[in-house]
Amino acid sequence: MNQFSHKSFKNSITAIVFLVTTAGFSQNQNAFTLKIDSFSAKIKEQKKPQLIDARGPEEFSLNHINGALNFNLETENYGKYTDALDKSRPVFIYSIGAGRSGQLAKELLKNGFSEVHDLEGGIAAWIGSGKPFYTNLKSKLTLAEYNKIITDNNTVLVDIGSRYCGACKKVKPVLETIRAEYGANLKIIEIDLEESPQVISDLKTVTVFPTLILYKKGKIVFKKEGADDLKKNVNLAFAN
Known part of the structure; x- marks a missing residue:
């Protein structure tokens, strides 16, 4: 390969790398996940925000962000x-996690x-941070009842999620x-979005489904997302 051809080849490679990098950067600029505060702030900047709930119609009918359209x-x-x-205008999308909304x-x-x-944490992040939402449900569990359970029991494990959530x-x-091993020594509460959305909102501690919280004598021992190492974490809490 002569010097001229070699130089042209290098220039071509550089141009291709630049185009690929630029394309990737452009896409990242146009579509990216936002945390709850940024997502909410950007929606408020719009007179008529294009807000889409990418979950199924049955999920949407139970609860959704005010003003959202439902399709996937x-x-x-x-x-x-x-x-x-x-x-030409921004579109804001959410689901339970990032699956349907990301697609x-x-x-x-x-x-x-x-x-x-796309909203990081989906509907869990929105409702779990106390943002306003529509629901046609009356929560089976109130915040006062939740707090009483935490107070009246020595050790309480809380599972917060949704029946439509695969990870849940x-x-x-x-x-x-865990229930079989610890029996009456551990109170387990399972809170679903489809049954008690208001208490999830009132807690203002959930950012994603599922969220697991272990209380001991009214104090939080751990708060985690997902079932990974859950049994190990519970065992450690009882050992201490």
Whole structure:
């Protein structure tokens, strides 16, 4: 390869790397996950925010962020919904986690939307931080009742999640193992978004589903997300 060809080859490679980097940067600028405070602040900046709940219709009917529209990639007449949105304005999306909302965000970007934002922690982060929301449910458990359970029992394990959350389902068999081992020595409370949304909001401590909290004599021993090492953490709490 002569000097001129070698130089041209190097320039071509540099140009390709630049284009790939620029494309990646551009996509990151247009679609990225926002934490709850940033997500909420950006929505407030919009006169008529384009806010989408990417969960199923049955989930949406039980609770959702005020002003949200409900559709996802499985929605019938999906194109009709996307056509009603303004591609030049930001779109805000949430689900339970990042699964359905993340897929929808990618699809909207692919179809020419200029700016798409996904909510980190989804509906759990919104309701769990005490933000206003719609619900057609009356919570089975109140904050006062929750606090009484914590006060009246020496050791309490709280599982906060949703029946529609895949990760939450993985917690249940672990809870059964813990319940079988500790029996009456451990009070276990399971709080679902579909049954007690208001107490989740009032606690102002949940940022993602599932959230596990262990109390001992009214004090928090640990708070964690997911079932990983849950049994080990409970065993350590009883050992101390």
